[in-house]
Amino acid sequence: MPKDLILESTTLWDCPTQNYGDRPHGNNKYNGVTPAFVIWNLLQRYTKEGDLVVDPMCGSGTTIDVANELNRKVIGYDLNIVRPDVIKNDSRKIPLQDNSVDFVFIDSPYSDNIKYSDDEKCVGKISCEDEKFYDELEKTVSEIARILKPNKTMGWVIADQWIKRKFTPTGFLMWQRLEKYFEPIDIVCLTRHNQTSNTGVWHNRARQFNFYLRGFKYLFIMRKPSRS
Numbered sequence: 001m002p003k004d005l006i007l008e009s010t011t012l013w014d015c016p017t018q019n020y021g022d023r024p025h026g027n028n029k030y031n032g033v034t035p036a037f038v039i040w041n042l043l044q045r046y047t048k049e050g051d052l053v054v055d056p057m058c059g060s061g062t063t064i065d066v067a068n069e070l071n072r073k074v075i076g077y078d079l080n081i082v083r084p085d086v087i088k089n090d091s092r093k094i095p096l097q098d099n100s101v102d103f104v105f106i107d108s109p110y111s112d113n114i115k116y117s118d119d120e121k122c123v124g125k126i127s128c129e130d131e132k133f134y135d136e137l138e139k140t141v142s143e144i145a146r147i148l149k150p151n152k153t154m155g156w157v158i159a160d161q162w163i164k165r166k167f168t169p170t171g172f173l174m175w176q177r178l179e180k181y182f183e184p185i186d187i188v189c190l191t192r193h194n195q196t197s198n199t200g201v202w203h204n205r206a207r208q209f210n211f212y213l214r215g216f217k218y219l220f221i222m223r224k225p226s227r228s
């Protein structure tokens with residue numbers, strides 16, 4: 001990693017609150033919104049001013065806001081358009097040239113647990129218990145590998161699922177797809193504060209039905225190999 005990038009950041013997860021600064025980043029009311037500090041930390045460490053950052057599933061535009069604030073160029077796509085600077089596009093085919101992007105961030109659906117839109121192309125309509133979920137997301141993985149410049153980094157957020165008495169290790173299954181295209185840099189555990197399951201009702205349910213409350217998401221940080 002170039003020296004100047006190390007000097008720009010201190011520790012990776014050093015932003016004091018999930019919503020730093022006094023300007024909004026994305027929209028907290030958007031289902032499945034990404035905490036801005038996650039993107040802030042990644043951009044501080046892996047990009048510099050003027051770099052091009054892409055988010056293929058940018059939802060309420062958190063990546064766009066953080067990147068703009070840090071003077072990075074940014075393109076945000078989604079199927080569900082909630083603001084004018086998001087470009088409508090299916091992440092399985094990204095309209096950018098090979099080896100043209102400096103950093104990609106993506107917080108994908110984790111399963112069919114959240115309704116994002118009525119668009120039939122939304123991957124969030126497929127259960128993570130179905131192999132098709134990973135097959136469809138792998139098409140996005142391959143597009144990210146194509147558009148990223150060699151040796152550049154991407155961050156992917158995803159979580160496991162426990163539903164109807166069945167656990168699905170969505171994170172590990174997704175990791176298996178990702179490592180076909182990328183080299184690992186790190187796996188970071190994003191602990192969930194303010195989550196709705198951290199209540200007495202959910203604690204009782206967890207005891208009654210013998211499951212663990214899911215208190216974290218994965219952040220996979222990976223690099224495109226220099227040879228591809």
Ligand SMILES: C[S@@+](CC[C@H](N)C(=O)[O-])C[C@H]1O[C@@H](n2cnc3c(N)ncnc32)[C@H](O)[C@@H]1O
Pocket residue numbers: 026027030031032033034035056057058059060061062063077078079080089090091092107108109116117121122123124
């Ligand atoms: C977890 S949300 C992303 C939240 C976003 N990072 C934010 O902070 O607002 C996942 C997003 O993936 C989008 N999505 C699902 N399938 C997609 C596809 N095939 N192409 C593009 N976007 C898709 C959904 O519309 C949703 O906005």
